[in-house]
Amino acid sequence: MSKHGHLDFIRQIVEDDIASGKHGGRVLTRFPPEPNGFLHIGHASAVCLNFGVAAEYGGRTTLRMDDTNPTTEDPDYVDAIARDIAWLGFEWEGGVRYASDYFGALYKLALQMIKDGLAYVDSLSETEIREYRGTVKEPSRPSPYRDRSIKENLDLFKKMRDGAFQDGEHVLRAKIDLAAPNMKMRDPLMYRIRHASHYRTGNTWPIYPFYDWAHGQSDGIEGITHSICTLEFQDNRELYDWFIEHTRPACAEIDAIPGAEGGGGSNLGSWNPRPRQYEFARRNLDYTVVSKRRLLELVREEHVAGWDDPRMPTIAGMRRRGIPAEAIRTFCGQIGVGKADNRISIETLDWAVREALNLRTPRVMGVLDPLRVVIENYPEGEVEWLKAPYFPQDVHDPPEGWPQTRKIPFSRTLYIECGDFSLQPPARFQRLTVGREVRLRHGYFVTCTDVIQDETGTVTEVRCTYDPDTREGSAPDGRKPSGTIHWVSADHSVSAQICLYDRLFSSPDPMAGVEDFSETLNPNSLEVLQGAQLEPSVVDDPPETTYQFERVGYFVRDQTTDSGAEVDTETNLVFTRTVALRDTWGKSSPGRHTSPKRDEKVEILPLVGVDSGFKEREKARASNPILKAAYDRFTADLKLTEDLADLLSNSEDSVTFYEDALATGVDSALLANWVIHEVRGVSDDNQTSALKPEALGALISLVEDHSISRAVAKTVLTQLVTSGGDPREIVEVEGLGRIADVEMIRNIVAQVVDEHPSEVKRFQEGQISLAGFFVGQVMKATSNRADPAMVKKIVEERLHAGT
RNA sequence: UGGCCCGUGGUGGAAUUGGCAACACGUCUGGCUCUGGACCAGAAGAUUCCAGGUUCGAAUCCUGGCGGGCCAACCA
DSSP: OOOSSSOOHHHHHHHHHHHTTGGGGOOEEEEOOOSSSOOBHHHHHHHHHHHHHHHHTTOEEEEEEOOOOTTTOOHHHHHHHHHHHHHHTOOOSSSOEEGGGGHHHHHHHHHHHHHTTOEEEEOOOHHHHHHHTOOSSSOOOOOTTTTOOHHHHHHHHHHHHHTOSOTTSOEEEEOOOTTOSSGGGSSOEEEEEOOOOBTTTBTSOSEEEOHHHHHHHHHHHHTOSEEEEEGGGHHHHHHHHHHHHTOOGGGGOGGGSTTOOOOBOSSTTOBSSOOEEEEEOOOOBTTOOOOHHHHHHHHHTTSSSSTTOTTSOBHHHHHHHTOOHHHHHHHHHHHOOOSSOOOBOHHHHHHHHHHHHHTTOOEEOEESSEEEEEETTSOTTOOEEEEEESSOTTOOOOOTTOOSEEEEEEOSEEEEEGGGBOSSOOTTOOSBOTTOEEEETTSOEEEEEEEEEOTTSOEEEEEEEEEGGGGGGOOTTOOOOSOEEOEEETTTOEEEEEEEEOOSBSSSSTTTTOSSGGGTBOTTSEEEEEEEEEOGGGGGSOTTOEEEETTTEEEEEOSSOOSSSOOOTTTOOEEEEEEEOOOOTTTOOTTOSSOOOOOOOOOOOOOSSOOHHHHHHHHHHHHOHHHHHHHHHHHHTSOOOHHHHHHHTTSHHHHHHHHHHHTTOOOHHHHHHIIIIIIHHHOSOGGGOOOOHHHHHHHHHHHHTTSSOHHHHHHHHHHHHHHOOOHHHHHHHHTOOOBOOHHHHHHHHHHHHHHOHHHHHHHHTTOTTHHHHHHHHHHHHTTTOBOHHHHHHHHHHHHHHTO
């Protein structure tokens, strides 16, 4: 199933679920945007994850508008979101779904919760609820309304639904745990009263459900199997599960809801499938902000021209910028899925964009910053139409219907890029300078003979001669000029407005350490060039064509033109730069040759007495003479190290377990080591461990008398912890006895060495870390039964013998 | 004296569950080339947050510490 070399943790979970037959192998994910803003690059990775995972495992994905807050949501956003997802290349199951489709079901589910004594109507004010909630360190105080009768709650809630109360008079709360360390579990709110018109349900509901209540139940109703969201919802998972476990799906009358595939019986928590929530870390792109609030501010305060401004990290903005959907998908795949905080560098996006564009965009020539060139030996008034290919040889995938070539005019007066000429060229400059010959791309070789300067010394015109034998770029004598530059014919070129968009912020983390993002806003995020000159062929091309302007970058023709700048009145042509070409020239400067070293670590002073775990155990010993006595016995009689004695005497259970195992007659220190280092490693919950102290003692005596290897003992230990049993029997039945026969090991080593000639070579060339590799291979070949010390010795002998 | 989560080259991340610290972006060399692009070949860059411990062997197990993120909207 796995096409990739490795799986991210989400795919790993899905794959495991399928393997174990959960939900009958069914996979249904959902993408649940709130329609209160445009989708952005951060959403893109969630979209790619949800739709991608489902598609890869034969599943489906629903698109559900999480529209539970009537005051902020808008149908325009619904359309924009759906359009963006479709544009990204994904198809959702059935029609667009809405949480508001489930308001009726949610209401019935809530009614039943009240009947079950699991929810109550609270009549505290908003501020009172806040005050009663307590803090992370202090528990909540109970609302005086917390113990209303079921009858009263039912009555009040129905009146809330019927619109009998004003906004804020009452709320419905789940009755969970006021002292819960997880704040989300302190009687969370389920419904608020809001006499507001909802864009879909109009005025039919004066009460609206909150996210935690609506989201998980919507998942249950839709039959979602894997509910994937971002890290900040980790605390909400406990509540998500609680709601799923304390609702009776049959009450929702799910059959009546269009598209509902989930459901279940009338028992508490009988959802089938039972949805589970998983969280991944959102991706943070350098030099961008993505919070809805910030994005909205950028639009409202007119720092940008709209949600689809090419500088915006929105899907719509990137689309207008000329970034293809494929590039966004590639980018999302490239940055992966994880749980660690992260900061993606912008180069990764740029790379994905170039990767997508390189193999399919037609090449044309455009001069952004024109410098006049006169070819002195070219006849005045003459024009040649030269044949120029649209695609270099390595473009295998040109857009359908594009011709292979076009004609470009050549004449006596041309424009070249100002930066392609230099009076005092720096080292390694390969472009035009006085006395040097360069190739004009798809044109002739020209040699610079002279320049004309104005009174300030600025070059205003370059004088050249051309070699008539070099038409369309090659010389009969095979000579190669130092460089190739792009150009257009001055009389034939069309002028255009070019928008050079740069990053919106000048700081990689725009919100770090500032009050307001206007402090880090990049004032030069848009540069509008008016006098750019393009080859005339572009005029006849379809609108919104993406080109590569050779040697410059990728540009898309923009028809919308609300950049705020004056449109070129003559040709009405506007181009937006999607991304510049990768440019290795001029990039090298002192200090850029090596990667920056990691900052010197600040020396951390040794801390005294901050051993919180130790302190706790110390305290336990002070108040419990049994533990104190055990500790003393461990250190004095048994000569255990203080560390081991300390850890062993942390509870009476632990002490008893150790003493019981010791009674089998094994070495005290060896046993202590195993209890602390190995037993804890394999059993995360001692309560459920099937391991008996006698069994552990027996196991260790097998290690002690060299009947089995340590590695074998560890696998047996795992078995003992999960299913119990007698170690001697296990060893006997499964034939796990230790191999310490020198000849036998020597043979296995020889075999392993023969099977890995290249590793042997590398070892002998000095990569001695490979010794571990060989030991590992031998251990594997003997199912861990060999004596590792002996194996190591023989491996080293053998490997060194070969040198 | 709160709970939960997370620390692996500059960046994003692998490591098949204790056995060669992958891969990609970026950086640097060189080659090729009618784009200083693409492509090809190569290089540098890592005390796997730190300190102890267990082990023949630790990114992985144990103990302790440090650092970062999220949570106390009638937002989602």
